[in-house]
Ligand SMILES: [Zn+2]
């Protein structure tokens with residue numbers, strides 16, 4: 001229950017507008033990357049998109065839940081609720097039966113009262129049945145009341161010791177960042193050439209699609225003979241006469257026009273008039289040398305007008321692509 005609560009907390013708390021739609025979320029990531037200006041961050045985003053976004057989300061969740069001890073409050077709320085069900089059930093059983101006769105009935109009533117709030121694994125229950133309490137179920141009930149009473153203090157102690165929010169979150173069976181990833185990112189697939197994320201809605205679609213392709217050199221594509229990074233974007237490449245190698249070791253090259261034979265799940269709309277956005281032109285021009293050294297390639301021949309772009313131009317272009325107002 002804590003996992004879904006955490007998602008709610010993040011989606012309704014401060015900064016929640018960034019998570020309101022997929023577009024807003026994509027925009028806020030690219031905006032932060034631009035403002036941070038770090039090559040390493042871009043590299044991670046482009047190369048390991050899913051991991052980057054999940055880690056990024058996790059960081060945001062941790063930040064949000066550290067404020068006002070939010071996670072501790074959430075845990076405490078659920079814990080108190082469960083403790084109350086347990087103690088209430090015990091006193092109800094006592095009222096109706098005066099003494100608790102056998103441990104089997106007792107445990108059954110307890111499980112019934114907790115319903116789906118807390119489901120015990122079967123081996124755990126079997127173990128309790130074998131305990132030597134069949135003679136004295138009353139005493140077992142007393143011990144149970146004492147030990148659930150102590151849970152609240154032990155939870156507080158975990159947090160007082162500075163017990164990590166990260167560890168608590170990682171131990172959840174329902175990972176909030178995974179859940180948010182799916183709702184904010186759909187399938188999480190990226191373009192096989194430039195690594196632009198798929199924008200098709202939901203998880204169930206037959207073809208992946210992206211409207212903003214990037215200069216391919218950003219994901220380290222180069223010309224095999226010269227090792228020079230490529231600055232063309234996918235929408236013009238797929239209608240060009242050029243060809244590509246499916247991997248750096250592949251012997252045979254294939255015409256771009258036939259890309260669907262090799263990437264049947266992708267639809268890349270060919271359009272010679274579409275250029276890279278100023279945002280990605282700026283990123284390519286800024287990190288051209290870094291990408292080249294980092295990937296054992298040679299820098300691309302970046303046009304002068306790309307080099308002249310400023311972070312402000314990139315920002316304007318980003319807002320334009322995402323229809324965000326100034
Ligand atoms: Zn692409």
Ligand SMILES: [Zn+2]
Nearest residue numbers: 187198200208
């Ligand atoms: Zn997709």
